Amino acid sequence: MKKIMGLLLTTLLVMSLFVGCGSKEKDAEPTGGNDSNQSSSEKDQGNKGDNxxxxxxxxxTIYKFDDNFMTYTRNAMTSAAEGNAELVMNDSQNNQSVQNDQVDVMINKGVKALVINLVxxxxxxxxxxxxxxxxxxxxFVNKEYPEGTDKIDYDKVWYVGTQSKESGDIQGKLVAEAWKAHPEWDRNGDGVMQYVMLMGEPGHPDxxxxxxxxxxxxxxxxxxxxELEKQTGMWDATKGKELMTTWLGKEGDKIEMVLCNNDGMALGVVEALKADGYFxxxxxxxxxxxxxxxxxxxxIQQDIMLGxxxxxxxxxxxxSIEMAINSAAGKDVLDGLDFSLDETKAVRIPYQPITKDNLDLAKKAYGME
Incomplete structure (x- = not known):
């Protein structure tokens, strides 16, 4: 009887050891994919189902992240890339040397296309x-090579942006029409528009x-x-406010019109004018x-800015992102896009005049409706 009991205990012990070892082997299986010697082709196959x-x-690269306009452009890039591309986004901090280094790093990291907003x-x-x-x-996007993208010695380079002259013409037309409609703006009655001009970055084509x-x-x-005054405000609201404050102190009520190369500076101008009792x-x-x-x-809605x-x-x-994705895939760069290239290898996004009468057009363009 003692022999039989001994055999039974031995059998149970062996079976428990067998089951225990089997359980540990099964639990360890998922970690097998972490083998550092696994080849890159095997890793790719393992990720085959991963989109x-x-x-x-x-x-x-964006010339600087805190630029008002480029913030909206950058957000549009992120939205366009969602589900379609992985973006490696860089702030060049308005420094061309920094941007050059960033491009080198991205190329070394194996990017398949580049979208550059030049400093x-x-x-x-x-x-x-x-x-x-x-x-x-x-x-290239938003800032164009002055001699034309077609003059750059590379067959895989394009530009997305505007026709710089068009924005000046449209702003001039907007001002001319409003001036003629409001003779009271000619404060001194001399038949001359006394104006100040806030310019963007020196050398920038726009x-x-x-x-x-x-x-x-x-x-x-x-x-x-x-022209009473003309200086660069570097696209910046703070600089715009500083310049306008200085000019109000110097020129006073002689100023009858303020022309700004961008809205960022115009926002600063408005702050300076408000502080001086305007509006x-x-x-x-x-x-x-x-x-x-x-x-x-x-x-504009509040009747503060003219337009x-x-x-x-x-x-x-x-x-710009969709073109990058197309070119990275070896497709026609404009595949699926309702745009065309001009003779300078540029896609031109048209400008539009905006006043209180057509604010909805601009709101739609900014995704506000």
Whole structure:
């Protein structure tokens, strides 16, 4: 009997050990994929069902993140990439050397296409040389190489943005029509529009064109003008406020019109004017900008800003990313897009004049409706 009991206990002990070992082996199976010696091809196969493996990595640099307009453009890029591409986004902090280094790093990380909002438009050939050496498609957005994208020695480079002269013409037309409709704006009654001009970044094609062509259009409409002050506000609201405060102290009520190369500076101008008593008790100063950012649209709605020019950030951001995705996949760069390239290899996003009468157009462009 003792022998039988001993055999039974031995059998049970062996069975329990067998079951216990089997359980540990089964629990360990999922960690097998973490073997550091696993080949890259095996990893790719393991991720075959993961959609992210099929998304191209697109490198993006923005000249500076805190620019009002480029913030909206950047958000549009992120939306366009969602589910379609992995973005590697960089803030170049308004420093071309920083941007050049960022491009080098992104290329080394294996991006399949580049979307670059240049700090210095003149640096386009340098960036293109980097992309060409790596055989990576390149899309410049918003800031255009002054000599034309077609003059850059690389067949896989394109531009998405506007026609700079057009924004100046539209702003000039908006001002001319309003001036003729409001003779009371000529405070001293001399038949001359005394104006101040806040310019964007020196050397920027948009800033140069808006400064030149807005005034030329006004003069072509038969309106006599006198430039009281003109300085760069670097696209910045704070600098715009500082300049306008200085000019009000110097020129006072002689100023009859404020022309701004962008809405960011116009917002600062409005703050300076408010501090000087404008926009209350019937004291008014017409201010115009460019971009039609939501903050400016609110001021137009309140009859504070006269108007602006729609510079469509959603389409600039969306189209540049979709072109990058197409080119990374070896497709026609405009596949699926309702746009065409002009003779300079550029997709032109049209400008639109914006006043209180058509605010809905700008709101729609900014996704506000």
């Amino acid at each position: 992210s493996a099929d998304k191209p990595k697109v490198g993006v 210095d438009p003149g640096a386009a050939p340098t960036i293109a040389d980097k992309a060409k050496a790596a055989d990576i498609p390149l899309i 800033a140069e064109a808006r400064t030149k062509y807005s005034v030329e259009y006004i003069k072509d409409e038969g309106i006599r003008v006198e 209350s008790d019937g004291k008014y100063m017409p201010v115009v900008g460019v971009d039609a950012i939501p903050e400016a649209l609110d001021l 602006t020019v729609l510079n469509d950030p959603l389409n600039q951001g969306r189209v």
